[in-house]
Each structure stands twice: as C-alpha cells, then as structure tokens.
Amino acid sequence: xAEQEYEIQNKRMLIIAAVLGxxxxxxxxxHVAQIRKEYEETMVDVLTARVNLKEGEVLxxxxxxxxxxxxxxxxxxxxxxxxxxxxxxxxxxxxxxTPVEAGKIIRWRYVTAGKEARERGVEPAKGRRLVAIKVSRxxxxxxxxxxxxxxxxxxVPGQGGSIQTVPVMQKILVKAINGNAVPGSTDRxxxxxxxxVLEEDAKLLESFKATGFLIKxxxxxxxEGTALTSDQSESRFNKDLIPFMRWDxxxxxxxx
Numbered sequence: 001x002a003e004q005e006y007e008i009q010n011k012r013m014l015i016i017a018a019v020l021g022x023x024x025x026x027x028x029x030x031h032v033a034q035i036r037k038e039y040e041e042t043m044v045d046v047l048t049a050r051v052n053l054k055e056g057e058v059l060x061x062x063x064x065x066x067x068x069x070x071x072x073x074x075x076x077x078x079x080x081x082x083x084x085x086x087x088x089x090x091x092x093x094x095x096x097x098t099p100v101e102a103g104k105i106i107r108w109r110y111v112t113a114g115k116e117a118r119e120r121g122v123e124p125a126k127g128r129r130l131v132a133i134k135v136s137r138x139x140x141x142x143x144x145x146x147x148x149x150x151x152x153x154x155x156v157p158g159q160g161g162s163i164q165t166v167p168v169m170q171k172i173l174v175k176a177i178n179g180n181a182v183p184g185s186t187d188r189x190x191x192x193x194x195x196x197v198l199e200e201d202a203k204l205l206e207s208f209k210a211t212g213f214l215i216k217x218x219x220x221x222x223x224e225g226t227a228l229t230s231d232q233s234e235s236r237f238n239k240d241l242i243p244f245m246r247w248d249x250x251x252x253x254x255x256x
Contacts, residue, residue: 044071045085049100057096059111064088067105083108094145108143129202130175130194133215140190140217148174150195151218154208156244168208168215169236172197193217201237207245208237 050065057063066085074082083091083106094111124130133152144150151170158164172195179190197205209215 042071043068044074044082046074047083047085047088047091047106049102049104049106052102053096053100055096055099059091059094059096059106061088061092064091064106067103083111108141108145112145124175124196127199128196129199131197131202131205131209132192132194133209133217134192135190135215135217137189139214140193141219142190144174144177144190144193144217144219146174146177149220150174151220152195152205153216153218154213154241156213156241166240167238168241169195169197169201169205169238171220172236197237198235201235204237204242208241211245213244 045066045068048065048067050063053059053063066088087108091106091108091111096110097112098110100106100110149171150173152168152172153165154168155163155165174193175196176194177190178192178194
C-alpha cells in the first residue's frame with residue numbers, strides 16, 4: 001500500500017516537474033520573442049552610399065548598400081526623407097543632385113527623377129488630363145519627384161464636429177513640379193504640382209479644388225503604389241466627396 005502511494009506521489013511530482021518545465025520553456029521563448037520584436041521595432045533599414053558618389057551619378061545596386069541602424073539615431077530632420085531599404089527598386093536609376101560620401105545615408109532630397117520618369121514627359125497619356133494643384137511645405141513633402149505615385153488627401157467635417165482625413169484621389173502620377181531650391185541646401189520649396197488623371201476625374205478634381213478644402217500630398221510606397229498606366233481607365237476620384245462640393249470650406253461650414 002505504501003509502495004503504491006509512493007509511486008503515485010512520484011508520478012505526481014514528475015507531472016508537476018514536466019508542467020513546470022514546459023511553463024519555463026514557454027516563458028523563455030516568449031521573452032526571447034519579445035526581445036526580438038523590440039529589437040526589430042527599434043531598428044530601421046536605410047540605403048547608404050557604398051563609395052563616394054559625385055553629383056550627377058546614377059544610383060544602382062553597385063553603388064548602394066543596406067544598413068540597419070537604431071531608429072533613435074536617425075536625425076529628426078531626416079525623418080520622412082530617408083531612402084529606406086524597401087525603396088531600393090524605386091530609387092535605382094535616379095541621379096544625385098549633390099555628392100554623398102561613402103557610408104552616408106541617402107535621402108530623397110538628394111536625387112532627381114531618372115530617365116524613365118523624364119522620358120514620359122509632361123504631355124498626358126491619351127484620355128488623360130493634367131491638373132495643377134497648389135501646394136506648400138505644410139501640404140507637400142520636399143522630396144517629391146516627377147514620376148512618383150501619390151495620394152491626394154483632405155480633411156472634411158465628420159460626425160459630432162470631428163474632422164476626418166480622407167482620400168481625394170489615390171495612386172496618381174506626378175508629371176511636373178514647380179518649385180525653387182532653398183539657398184545653401186538641397187531642400188526645395190514646391191509651389192505646385194501637375195498630376196495626370198482621367199478626363200472625368202479632372203473635372204471632379206477641379207470642382208473639388210474650387211471648394212477651398214486643403215489638399216495634401218502623400219507619397220506612396222513606389223513599389224506598392226504604382227500609378228495607373230496609359231491603358232487603364234479606372235476612376236480614382238473619391239465619389240464620397242461630391243456632396244462636399246456644395247460646401248465652401250473657406251467661408252464656413254454651411255453649404256454654398
């Protein structure tokens with residue numbers, strides 16, 4: 001009888017030890033996963049110059065490198081202007097507007113649109129129209145380039161007096177940029193851009209511009225956000241904004 005109780009007790013102890021061991025393994029793996037996640041979230045992949053690059057050089061796989069750096073070390077003025085590792089395909093073929101030393105981070109403001117973007121020219125594709133949009137430092141990133149795919153966004157009144165940020169148009173092509181260089185830097189003051197849209201969308205976009213609602217430019221990921229090609233005819237204008245065309249954003253919140 002005593003032996004049976006001893007065996008039962010031993011089995012219980014073995015089960016408890018196994019469970020505790022499993023808990024320890026699970027907790028250890030969870031802790032390692034958390035450390036790895038925290039590490040990944042605090043690091044960022046950027047593109048750097050592999051060698052000293054001169055003004056006018058064309059960026060390629062041969063003269064660029066990846067570098068993983070802590071996000072906290074990215075200078076404040078670089079944020080939103082870094083050429084990320086995911087931007088590599090988009091930036092290849094673009095020319096430098098300024099020299100970049102080996103090992104230095106490549107910024108979007110350092111480059112101009114490549115040959116492919118220039119060859120498309122300013123003339124719109126068949127069935128398309130160019131629409132000019134006034135912008136400013138507050139509404140347009142200084143690293144915007146001809147040939148990029150962008151979203152046009154705006155803020156409209158929501159329920160309960162709230163403000164909603166909604167798209168006006170998405171995945172549209174920048175065909176021209178009007179702006180001046182800032183003296184002593186590679187920064188730019190972009191004053192207006194011309195975007196290529198379908199004829200139907202051009203009329204709607206012009207009508208929406210007349211309301212006075214502020215239009216902001218968001219640069220898309222250039223791989224995921226490829227603009228429409230000339231043989232596509234899908235409308236990009238947000239039809240939910242049509243009711244707001246009866247409003248005057250400059251004169252108050254009521255309909256015109």
